[in-house]
Amino acid sequence: MKTVITIPELQQALAVLERPHGFVPTMGYLHEGHLSLVRRARQENATVVVSIFANPTQFGPDEDLDSYPRDIDQDLELLSGARADLVWIPSVQVMYPDGFQSWVEVEALTKVLEGAYRPTHFRGVTTVVAKLFNAVGPERAYFGQKDAQQAAVLKQMVRDLNFQVKMVICPIVREPDGLAMSSRNTYLTVEERQAALCLSRGLSKAQEAFQEGIQDAELLRDIVRKEIDQEELAELQYVSCADPETLQELDGHVERCLVSMAVYVGRTRLIDNRLLGS
Ligand code: AMP
Numbered sequence: 001m002k003t004v005i006t007i008p009e010l011q012q013a014l015a016v017l018e019r020p021h022g023f024v025p026t027m028g029y030l031h032e033g034h035l036s037l038v039r040r041a042r043q044e045n046a047t048v049v050v051s052i053f054a055n056p057t058q059f060g061p062d063e064d065l066d067s068y069p070r071d072i073d074q075d076l077e078l079l080s081g082a083r084a085d086l087v088w089i090p091s092v093q094v095m096y097p098d099g100f101q102s103w104v105e106v107e108a109l110t111k112v113l114e115g116a117y118r119p120t121h122f123r124g125v126t127t128v129v130a131k132l133f134n135a136v137g138p139e140r141a142y143f144g145q146k147d148a149q150q151a152a153v154l155k156q157m158v159r160d161l162n163f164q165v166k167m168v169i170c171p172i173v174r175e176p177d178g179l180a181m182s183s184r185n186t187y188l189t190v191e192e193r194q195a196a197l198c199l200s201r202g203l204s205k206a207q208e209a210f211q212e213g214i215q216d217a218e219l220l221r222d223i224v225r226k227e228i229d230q231e232e233l234a235e236l237q238y239v240s241c242a243d244p245e246t247l248q249e250l251d252g253h254v255e256r257c258l259v260s261m262a263v264y265v266g267r268t269r270l271i272d273n274r275l276l277g278s
């Protein structure tokens with residue numbers, strides 16, 4: 001496994017690696033969720049490329065860029081174990097050299113859900129992923145359903161701007177007790193870690209209700225709301241029952257929907273979601 005920092009180093013390394021190339025962008029502090037993407041890329045491509053870059057432009061001014069967990073040595077060990085071929089770890093200066101002033105923006109899809117609370121987040125995500133795609137030029141790119149809106153926004157960007165990459169969206173990997181894996185789980189105290197189970201519990205209750213025929217958007221949102229409200233250490237920021245493609249909020253009877261939420265557990269902001277219906 002080779003590690004590179006600059007774009008010329010990256011391109012020199014890519015030139016001798018057999019195609020197709022599968023690409024997994026990450027912000028590091030890797031866990032089984034990330035590794036599931038790497039393994040899927042390993043199955044489907046001759047070469048697996050992973051990037052590690054905690055992208056400053058997708059963090060708001062009051063968000064956790066400075067405290068975002070990092071452990072490059074551990075990440076490289078995990079990636080080597082998952083048989084990645086090439087790891088690109090650009091510096092901020094490589095990605096955003098002095099004078100940088102171009103941005104990629106997706107419109108309607110970024111105004112709702114996460115975008116409503118993190119107004120500059122998706123502009124940072126789409127810009128950095130466009131730059132990563134341009135530099136790596138992969139046949140396939142792997143993203144997690146954990147960040148459902150991010151996946152929808154990036155698929156839209158790829159369609160709108162003719163990126164020649166196939167987007168592969170992989171299922172959410174959870175801890176045995178249901179908590180969706182996230183680098184941010186490391187911020188949780190023991191009590192908060194227990195309290196954080198209210199997210200997956202709320203989604204499971206919504207799913208059970210849906211399967212029993214409670215296919216009403218407001219009732220499904222209520223089920224999640226109630227579950228979060230019962231947890232003292234948790235505070236719901238939003239719960240949504242939306243169209244999985246347009247992400248527009250639904251009302252009344254639903255056949256298919258994306259139930260998603262953001263919850264503060266202590267000072268840590270967690271997100272989770274589940275697709276309901278076929
Ligand atoms: P991040 O390092 O948080 O930017 O995540 C990098 C990629 O891993 C994104 O496509 C995420 O959606 C995906 N990912 C993060 N956590 C999980 C998880 N628990 N299950 C599946 N994919 C995940």
